[in-house]
Amino acid sequence: MQRRSLAIATGVAVLTLLIAVPALWPRPNTPEIEHVTSADLGIRAPGTLDETGEFEDLQVDPDLRATDLLHTQGRVLASVPGGVAAIQHPEGTQRWSYQVADTEPDVGVTPQGDAVVITYPVPTRWGRERLQEVVLDMDTGERLHSELLAPGTSVAVNLGHADTRVLVEETIQGQDRESGETLWEIDPHSWCVDAQTPVRDLSLVADGDQTYLSVVCDDPDEAHLAALSGDRVEWELEFTAANGTAPELLVIGDELRRGIDHDPVARAVKGDFGTAHRYVELRHGRSAFPPELESSALEEYVHRPSEVPSEPVEVFVMGSLDVVESHVLHQTVRSQLDQQVLSREDLSSDLFVTGDDEDRLLRPHDTLRYYSDLARINLREALEGIER
Numbered sequence: 315m316q317r318r319s320l321a322i323a324t325g326v327a328v329l330t331l332l333i334a335v336p337a338l339w340p341r342p343n344t345p346e347i348e349h350v351t352s353a354d355l356g357i358r359a360p361g362t363l364d365e366t367g368e369f370e371d372l373q374v375d376p377d378l379r380a381t382d383l384l385h386t387q388g389r390v391l392a393s394v395p396g397g398v399a400a401i402q403h404p405e406g407t408q409r410w411s412y413q414v415a416d417t418e419p420d421v422g423v424t425p426q427g428d429a430v431v432i433t434y435p436v437p438t439r440w441g442r443e444r445l446q447e448v449v450l451d452m453d454t455g456e457r458l459h460s461e462l463l464a465p466g467t468s469v470a471v472n473l474g475h476a477d478t479r480v481l482v483e484e485t486i487q488g489q490d491r492e493s494g495e496t497l498w499e500i501d502p503h504s505w506c507v508d509a510q511t512p513v514r515d516l517s518l519v520a521d522g523d524q525t526y527l528s529v530v531c532d533d534p535d536e537a538h539l540a541a542l543s544g545d546r547v548e549w550e551l552e553f554t555a556a557n558g559t560a561p562e563l564l565v566i567g568d569e570l571r572r573g574i575d576h577d578p579v580a581r582a583v584k585g586d587f588g589t590a591h592r593y594v595e596l597r598h599g600r601s602a603f604p605p606e607l608e609s610s611a612l613e614e615y616v617h618r619p620s621e622v623p624s625e626p627v628e629v630f631v632m633g634s635l636d637v638v639e640s641h642v643l644h645q646t647v648r649s650q651l652d653q654q655v656l657s658r659e660d661l662s663s664d665l666f667v668t669g670d671d672e673d674r675l676l677r678p679h680d681t682l683r684y685y686s687d688l689a690r691i692n693l694r695e696a697l698e699g700i701e702r
Contacts, residue, residue: 344436345446346415350408351455352400361402361409362388367667369570374406385570387427389452397421398430400455410455412448422471423569425520427452429476433469436462445469449476449491459491473520482518486527488544498545505538505550506531517560521567524548524596526632534558539630541599549599556590556626565596566633566641578631579641583649585617590628592619593642595635602635604642609697615655616646643693644677650697651675662692 352358363369369385378399380392390401398421399411412432419434430450435443442465449459458476463469473480474488478497481487488497502516503509511532519526523543530537537555541548555561564578571577582591595602607618633641650656658666658673666673 345417345434348396348411348413348415349455349457350411352410353454353456355408355410357402357409359402361405363390363403364388368403372401372403372406374401375408378408383571384423386423387452389427391423391430393421397432400452410450412450412455420469420471422473423452424475425473425522425525426475427522429458431469431471431474431479433471438465447479447491451476461491470518473518473525480518480525482516486518500527500542500545502527502529505529505540506533506536508532514558515555515560517563519563519565521565521596526563526565526596526630528560528563528630530555530558530560537627539563539594539599541596551594551599553592554624554626556628559628561627562629564629564631566631566637577641577645578629579638579645580648582619582629582631583616583642583645587619587629588617589620590626592627592630593638594630594632595638596632597634602633602638604639607642607646612646612697615650615653643697644675647693647696648675656696660696665692 363372363385369383369390372383372390374380374383374392378392378394378401380394380399380401382393383401384391390403392399392401394411394413396415396417397411397413397419399413400409401407402409412430414432414434417434419432422431423429424431430452432448432450434446436446437443444465445463445467447459447461447463447469448457450456451458468482470480470482477491479489479491481489486500486502488499489495490497501509502513503511506513506529508531513529514532514534515530517528525542526539527542528537528539534555534557537553537560538550539553539561540550553561566578581587582593593602593604594600603619603621607616612618631638647656647661651658661675665676667676
């Protein structure tokens with residue numbers, strides 16, 4: 315009888331201890347959030363931009379400490395300490411913002427430009443961090459969705475839609491944010507000859523139409539680039555990866571970042587990638603070697619991609635064929651002007667727009683006038699003049 319009483323007493327003590335431990339364990343500090351919407355600020359004006367020049371000339375309120383400005387869907391977003399802010403045009407003031415104290419969250423814009431996705435770690439009582447995901451309306455900054463995800467979850471903030479997240483784990487999954495239902499799933503291993511071995515590396519990027527996946531297999535000489543619509547493969551090409559690392563995927567799209575250093579074609583033309591890059595047109599996945607770069611007269615001024623198929627690739631610069639050629643034309647001529655190989659007198663006056671301080675060369679984002687046959691002819695004639 316005494317043994318039975320002792321056993322019961324011991325069990326009660328253990329149960330009491332198990333209940334007491336969580337109460338005694340210090341509760342972790344949750345990050346402080348400052349979330350301000352356009353409604354909070356009483357802003358009703360659209361505050362959007364119509365022309366590239368408006369973006370280039372926009373003066374942002376210095377109190378915001380804004381960096382890395384992005385122009386997409388007529389809206390300007392800026393990196394600010396601890397998060398992101400939308401900038402009101404033409405005032406340059408805050409339209410809305412979301413900031414997390416003492417951390418730098420991952421921030422991305424969905425390819426369709428319908429939402430801003432923010433993720434950041436949240437400590438738990440037991441030491442493992444969970445991932446907080448917040449989805450904001452691009453226009454107003456209103457919260458569309460918020461969820462605390464399991465430890466180890468990896469969300470691609472620049473992919474998916476407002477209502478669909480993309481998880482990058484053993485497989486790549488499209489998941490409904492509200493229900494958690496898996497909408498589609500892609501296994502990167504399926505591209506490799508030996509599908510049982512781990513993938514060495516992969517990279518993902520998307521535009522408004524497709525997602526682009528680069529997979530480097532366990533054998534680094536086996537690498538693939540594919541265009542996907544959901545889980546359907548639109549096209550695929552093989553390449554050699556540099557040092558077994560998935561190449562950087564840069565899509566020439568409607569987005570525009572402040573500063574020439576952000577333009578993928580400008581970086582390629584001025585030599586940031588050496589010869590280890592390749593232009594790819596997005597409709598069929600074919601090489602889009604721009605004819606404007608074939609001139610021997612440009613060899614000492616412009617860095618061209620390698621024409622050797624087996625040379626390792628570090629960067630893919632991708633866009634529609636017209637867009638690739640237009641951007642290459644523009645950036646090549648611009649580089650020749652900067653290096654004083656060409657002068658303004660070598661170009662048609664139709665290729666310049668009047669700015670506040672000085673006239674500047676039209677860029678592909680400015681106006682459809684740039685894409686006219688006459689504009690292309692004028693730019694090509696200027697480049698051919700170097701050869702003469």
